Amino acid sequence: FAEKSRRHTVADGERSLIGSPSRHSAAGGDLLDQDAPTPVFIYVLAFFSALGGLLFGYDTGVVSGAMLLLKKEMNLNALWQELLVSSTVGAAALSALGGGFLNGWLGRRICILVSSLVFSIGGIILSIAPDKVVLLVGRITVGLGIGIASMTVPVYIAEVSPPHLRGQLVTINSLFITGGQFIASVVDGAFSYFEPRWYMLGLSTLPAVLQFFGFLFLPESPRWLLQKGRSQEARQVLSQIRGNQSIDEEYDAIRTNIEEEEKEAGGGGFIILRILGHGPTRRALIVGCGLQMFQQLSGINTVMYYSATILQMAGVRDDKQAIWLAAATSATNFVFTLVGVWLVGETLVILLIVSTAGTGFSLTLLAVGFLLSAQNSPPITLHPVDLQNSTCRQYESCEFCMLDPNCGFCYRENGTSVYDSSCVPVNQLSTDHAAWGRCSNQTEATDSPIWAYNYCPTSYSWVVLMGLILYLAFFAPGMGPMPWTVNSEIYPLWARSTGNACSAGVNWIFNVLVSLTFLHVAEFLTYYGAFFMYTGLVVLGLLFVQGCLPETQGLQLEDIENLFTGQLCSCGGSSPNGNRHVHYIRVKGNNYLPSDNDASDVE
Numbered sequence: 058f059a060e061k062s063r064r065h066t067v068a069d070g071e072r073s074l075i076g077s078p079s080r081h082s083a084a085g086g087d088l089l090d091q092d093a094p095t096p097v098f099i100y101v102l103a104f105f106s107a108l109g110g111l112l113f114g115y116d117t118g119v120v121s122g123a124m125l126l127l128k129k130e131m132n133l134n135a136l137w138q139e140l141l142v143s144s145t146v147g148a149a150a151l152s153a154l155g156g157g158f159l160n161g162w163l164g165r166r167i168c169i170l171v172s173s174l175v176f177s178i179g180g181i182i183l184s185i186a187p188d189k190v191v192l193l194v195g196r197i198t199v200g201l202g203i204g205i206a207s208m209t210v211p212v213y214i215a216e217v218s219p220p221h222l223r224g225q226l227v228t229i230n231s232l233f234i235t236g237g238q239f240i241a242s243v244v245d246g247a248f249s250y251f252e253p254r255w256y257m258l259g260l261s262t263l264p265a266v267l268q269f270f271g272f273l274f275l276p277e278s279p280r281w282l283l284q285k286g287r288s289q290e291a292r293q294v295l296s297q298i299r300g301n302q303s304i305d306e307e308y309d310a311i312r313t314n315i316e317e318e319e320k321e322a323g324g325g326g327f328i329i330l331r332i333l334g335h336g337p338t339r340r341a342l343i344v345g346c347g348l349q350m351f352q353q354l355s356g357i358n359t360v361m362y363y364s365a366t367i368l369q370m371a372g373v374r375d376d377k378q379a380i381w382l383a384a385a386t387s388a389t390n391f392v393f394t395l396v397g398v399w400l401v402g403e404t405l406v407i408l409l410i411v412s413t414a415g416t417g418f419s420l421t422l423l424a425v426g427f428l429l430s431a432q433n434s435p436p437i438t439l440h441p442v443d444l445q446n447s448t449c450r451q452y453e454s455c456e457f458c459m460l461d462p463n464c465g466f467c468y469r470e471n472g473t474s475v476y477d478s479s480c481v482p483v484n485q486l487s488t489d490h491a492a493w494g495r496c497s498n499q500t501e502a503t504d505s506p507i508w509a510y511n512y513c514p515t516s517y518s519w520v521v522l523m524g525l526i527l528y529l530a531f532f533a534p535g536m537g538p539m540p541w542t543v544n545s546e547i548y549p550l551w552a553r554s555t556g557n558a559c560s561a562g563v564n565w566i567f568n569v570l571v572s573l574t575f576l577h578v579a580e581f582l583t584y585y586g587a588f589f590m591y592t593g594l595v596v597l598g599l600l601f602v603q604g605c606l607p608e609t610q611g612l613q614l615e616d617i618e619n620l621f622t623g624q625l626c627s628c629g630g631s632s633p634n635g636n637r638h639v640h641y642i643r644v645k646g647n648n649y650l651p652s653d654n655d656a657s658d659v660e
């Protein structure tokens with residue numbers, strides 16, 4: 058029955074809607090003819106919307122490489138570096154939360170226009186910034202743009218896409234995010250040869266302007282228009298984006314659903330309070346926010362941000378070389394997101410489970426690599442007289458020296474063995490040198506000692522490197538894009554803006570929390586402790602996905618809310634044979650789980 062099921066529309070309000078397992082089995086089959094060619098216009102819409110993802114990726118990605126160069130040029134101390142990095146993410150958290158209201162009030166299209174305008178202004182400020190204060194203003198401005206884009210774009214794409222392409226098209230936004238991060242890392246590499254370097258921060262103006270002008274000509278989401286009672290426009294847009302296909306049934310289904318939803322959830326009042334008071338939507342919100350939280354708790358942005366350090370541990374000493382290798386890291390993230398776009402059409406839940414389990418395994422490997430390095434950390438053999446009486450004198454091995462942000466490890470090496478090693482204070486103006494002594498004035502001469510800040514020489518770097526690559530290969534197709542994709546589709550229309558605002562806000566808040574605390578966590582727990590901790594958090598994430606996430610692939614947006622009518626976190630248990638696809642039939646607003654017996658009644 059499940060395999061043969063087709064969505065069947067009866068009359069005004071009286072419908073049978075049956076979700077089916079994969080894109081091959083025609084969810085929405087009668088509403089839209091899947092065999093008809095998909096109009097190119099949908100791809101144009103997805104492309105211009107996903108430029109928002111590109112800007113999100115570029116602006117969050119460019120800063121780590123830029124900082125390596127800018128800190129020298131503008132004499133930035135640690136506080137300023139932290140401010141310039143996290144102000145963008147902090148501003149994104151605020152504007153994502155506020156974006157929910159704008160999204161519901163002004164519509165998706167206006168919000169995308171606003172975000173591209175804000176991005177353009179931010180980009181111009183960054184390009185002409187004469188000093189660090191103006192740079193900070195620019196970084197906050199682009200952050201405001203990122204927040205709105207991050208919650209609006211997936212919703213817009215989901216609302217204009219035909220059901221069988223929705224997962225893939227929304228995931229393209231995530232592909233653009235990792236693509237933006239990759240372009241940023243290449244730009245970082247290229248700009249390390251040019252001056253002045255802060256232009257690289259302003260380059261994002263180009264796609265922002267392109268998106269702004271593109272969206273002047275692109276339509277509003279038909280679902281939002283219908284919700285606002287602008288039915289004529291909604292009909293027009295729907296026929297524009299569906300090409301030659303008949304839109305009557307899809308139009309009716311959306312309209313009836315909006316009416317039913319409004320009746321069920323009751324109108325008026327603050328939407329967030331209505332969400333919290335309405336069981337299925339509250340459960341969807343918990344699932345959406347949970348996925349976003351676990352995405353960030355898996356430490357993706359520490360891996361991205363500290364990949365240069367990890368690569369240094371693997372033996373790369375040159376700044377420029379580290380920047381280029383960090384580009385290879387973000388290329389891995391990008392390429393494997395492409396795998397996600399390809400696989401999302403199959404089954405989202407299994408993709409997410411395999412991705413989360415693999416991410417956990419890779420984190421364990423990273424932790425073991427760091428543990429082996431720590432256990433074999435080179436001892437400190439020289440204890441030069443320290444006139445400043447710094448904390449660095451007390452350490453007996455490189456491991457503890459490197460975990461103290463005030464100290465670095467100065468050593469010589471012979472093949473793989475380390476000798477003449479000392480732990481000395483770092484130069485507060487540039488972490489590239491020691492404050493005094495042999496490593497304070499580094500020359501490129503072969504016999505000059507080596508200065509290691511934030512890392513230790515180790516022969517287990519290959520374990521760490523393997524962990525890093527495996528981490529990205531597992532994270533990028535599932536845990537990276539899916540929280541965004543799932544959130545774009547699990548809320549009923551009246552709660553969609555607010556639901557996405559909350560979950561995007563949770564993503565950004567945990568992003569700030571994890572990346573700002575990483576070095577402190579490492580100081581208390583050591584690197585391997587920190588990565589074991591992330592492993593533990595990912596295991597919790599795995600239990601959450603396994604227990605709470607229902608399959609949404611191929612369902613009409615209007616049906617997905619039905620998946621949350623049961624108890625939270627019983628979804629996994631409802632399918633003992635491992636088939637997690639829940640098939641609902643809606644008849645006059647009631648939901649039934651069909652069995653073989655009642656299928657014939659409905660058909």
Ligand SMILES: O[C@H]1[C@H](O)[C@@H](O)[C@H](O)[C@@H](O)[C@H]1O
Pocket residue numbers: 231234235238352357358361390536537538541564568
């Ligand atoms: O989905 C994205 C993506 O995976 C990025 O690589 C990451 O930096 C973001 O924080 C995340 O939200």
